[in-house]
Amino acid sequence: MSTHSPFGRLLTAMVSPMRPDGSIDEEGARRLATHLLDTGHDGIVVNGTTGESATLSEDESIAMVRLVAETVGDRAQVVAGVGSNNTAHSVEMAHRAQDAGATGLLLVSPYYNKPTQPGLVAHCKAVAAATELPVMLYDIPGRTGIPFTTATLLELAQVPTIRAVKDAKGNAFGTSKVLAATDLLYFSGDDATTLPWLALGAIGTVSVVGHVAGREYAAMLAAVDAGDLAAAREVHERLIPAVEAIMTPSQGAIMAKAALVELGVIEHATVRLPLVESPPEHLEALRAGLKESGLL
Secondary structure, X not given: OOOOOOXXXXXXXOOOOEOOOOOEOHHHHHHHHHHHHHOXXXXXXEOOHHHOHHHOOHHHHHHHHHHHHHHHOOOOEEEEEOOOOOHHHXXXXXXXXXXXXXXXXXXXXXXXXXXXXXXXXXXXXXXXXXXXXXXXXXXXXXXXXXXXXXXXXXXXXXXXXXXXXXXXXXXXXXXXXXXXXOOOEEEXXXXXXXXXXXXXXXXXXXXXXXXXXXXXXXXXXXXXXXXXXXXXXXXXXXXXXXXXXXXXXXXXXXXXXXXXXXXXXXXXXXXXOOOOXXXXXXXXXXXXXXXXXXOO
């Protein structure tokens, strides 16, 4: 498996820390970015779904890119989410993200307006042509309603700046077909599939649980690189309670913020409507899962 990636290999889709009034907590964001660096990350995704990109203004989104880029310097790659269901808006955000210091772009398929596959190809080519930054496609039809079909991925793999796929589609055989036929770098986009996707040939992960388990995922990657699947499986199994506690009770951004508060990384678990903070029973299950995985 190739270990070279312009995005890094261990990435977390970073939450956007907020104060109780809902404003961006810039100091909290700096602390969090530093925490991710200190726990083994070589890439950070900013303004992904877990970063609550849907409820950040354009200026807030770009400010987050700039803040994280300034904080990490040359210690990690900064991948900016620029996805939209309006191609012109995505192109504009790509330009602004590059100017703010992003080193890569994350491009989700357009949501809600449900383009055809030729429309999806045209959308991705337009955004990829907007800058010279490497692009990671984000395939998550459970949220967008639109998958990247195998034929579409094979076509987009011919675009020089489209370099990778964050795969949250859950189609292992389809993923294998694209890996076998292209040079696209694959990243698990679902914490439950990180080890299986690495075993298929994925180069890394874009995690949510990585907010609190960076060292563990770094160990998993190292074990896979060394061909020690038994050691990688041990990490995978140890993290099952944490993955379940963060990803299943409600929503990743909500639970990741709550977990970071439990670990003392950020001060507040504030999220913006329509998201709401975790109820007591979810927090209790979260603490139990983190403890069982040895993270708390």
